[in-house]
Amino acid sequence: MKGRFPLSSCALFISALFASHSAFAETSIYSASEKAIKIAQETIIVDGHIDVPYRVKEKWVDVTKATEGGDFDYPRAVSGGLNAPFMSIYVPASLDNSPESTQLAHELIDSVEAIVARAPDKFAIAKSPSDVKSQFEKGLISMPMGMENGSPIQGDLANLTAFYERGIRYITLAHSQANHISDSSYDLRRKWKGLSPFGKTLVGEMNNIGIMLDISHVSDDAFYQVIELTKVPVIASHSSLRRFTPGFERNMDDEMIKKLGENGGVIMINFGSSFVSKEAGKWRSGLTAARKALVEKEGEDSPKLENFEENYRKEVPYPYSTLDEVLDHIDHVVKLIGVDHVGIGSDYDGVGDSLPIGLKDVASFPNLVQGLLDRGYSRTDIEKILSGNLLRVWQQVEDYAKEHAEGYTENHVASH
Template sequence: MLKPLSLTVSLALCGAAVAEQQDDVLAHAKALTQQHILVDGHIDVPYRVNEQWVDVTQATEGGDFDYPRARQGGLNAPFMSIYVPAELDASAESTALAHKLIDSVEAIVGRAPDKFAIATSVADVEEQFKQGLISLPMGMENGSPVQGSLATLKAFYDRGIRYITLAHSQSNHISDSSYDLRRKWKGLSPFGKEMVREMNALGMMVDISHVSDAAFYQAVEISTAPVIASHSSLRSFTPGFERNMDDDMIKALAENGGVVMINFGSTFVDQVARNWRNQFSQARKPVEQQYGEDSEQAQGFEAQYREEKPFPFAGVAKVADHIDHVVKLVGIEHVGIGSDYDGVGDSLPQGLKDVASYPNLVAELLRRGYSDDDIAKLLGENLLRVWREVERVAAEHNSNKS
């Protein structure tokens, strides 16, 4: 007669089976990220290498992106963010910096044309994927460098810019910002409205991340092509944080045919992390006012504060919750990935610390019942669909002109 297995042995066998199943799911997730085009709507490599040069065509010590890690994570179409800080708004320096950052993307490709290629169209991305190259399309974060000139807008299009985030942390000559209490334009400026129309005509995606709610609705109303949120998460998880999108905005974006690309930053996806950030900012304010924001005293205060009150990192599941919410609200066709790697500092969630980590998110979604087709849409097909429609609208516009 066989003796029953002990409880300890039974639990051990059960645990081993679960671990094996988890390994199988992760292996499948890794395969999916390699098989499909993976578009990330927003990665801040150009500003990172401008601040301190590092060769991202090779493995790097710091940062969130380099070629080996991108290959490991299946990333093959990261939008390089041409980010211009708001303090440079209304200055010639903002335009000069934008061109310099575009130069840096071209330099990455020049160093390793066997690894990277500039992409200015959906066709480029698809062809370069077949060739085994990582495409580097570009989007401009903050429209300040346009300087109120449609000719300058066209010049940036000619240099490869394929979306523009209309504003950043302050309202500019194009749009009010979600971070700026001064709502000078009550949405878009007169030039901003004209610029949206011209972006449609050129074939540039309109990016509504960072803008005020009023500017969002005006952009959606004016644009004859779908718009995107290149790196935004959802306000239902972070009440009062206008930088994220509320449910009505997501519905309007979907009706427009657009896509919201989820930002990975812990303070974007989790209210606990958001509260920590708010409390820390308030606590450090007197030190900044006395010594300066970048002073040794302010940095020392932050180090001590973090030691006493560790930052509450979100996890992969919380990012997946945001994706779930969009899918339940408007469908799988209107959500994508906009990690903000190299742009959100050390606030990235556990399990999503760099560009090698996308399979962890895919595995979580597979465990939640997402199909392989769903994953393919999320990874890149949704954004490519929008981009293709933007190209079609521009082609139609130019055809009508002639």
């Protein structure tokens, strides 16, 4: 039997049990067949972006056991077959280029190490594709790490090395504001008109050390500059498609996706409803406008602001996207550049109560597999989407760094 969880009647029961406790599962039109569950259990599933570290910082919970809230814990991961979630080392944009940003990043890495230390029979840090594969065979859930927002680098390549040594294997260059590396898709100031001078240097240094470049969150200009400079494929760890969310620059448009394909990279689809459908984005804009109107009318001290979003949702129900709409994003990438360039970057624990019907938590991956089967994807292609494509890019980045290091050593010896 291939894989981490031998599939038995017990495994099927556990999967069904936890699926029944997922939000909206009782009313969901989605259900996974035994075949879909089997594929999910027997295949490495890499999720490019899960915000567990910041979740447990804000309010500590023990995710090595079942938890009441959130989108991730060990039992649900086992149920869904998730076995290589990238833990997001997220640093807020407000801390850019400061000692505080670097300290927070190290603290969040500490928290991932603490999760593994509490349950070494369940989890293990993964620093390479080979780690993921060997830990999968041992029945462990791998925890590779990606840094969301390059602010903790502080313009110092020694910090880049330190974070690499601690296990950071991708860096999202910016977040919600321009930082000392790159412009952000959310920041209209366009401080650097793409990458900063240091950011352009950092692209090469990340190539050389073996850290994947993540272009989620950056501006369009920054994306194209990264593509021009990088020597290896890049990833979008948690982005979806602008075709379905017109005007939302945080997502990628068709021309960018084509460039990503030429680069050999992978776009990992974000599940958040506002990333998936334009209706959810419009709802969020309506909420913001309504809140602004209330503040203008009654001031920042209005008691109506305390539960404003909750009350707004009662009057204007949130238009949750669906698993089918997530699949539309995957289909479109495949149509544009092929099945070798799409993956999963759910943003679980990072997008709040905006997850699609059918994909409410990490126990839902069999539903995704079922959807892919229903749309005619082969098992080989499903395995590429679930992990193969990301592991390929990660291996290419690792191989390039190794070749660079060997070449540097040979040249250094020859010059002396």
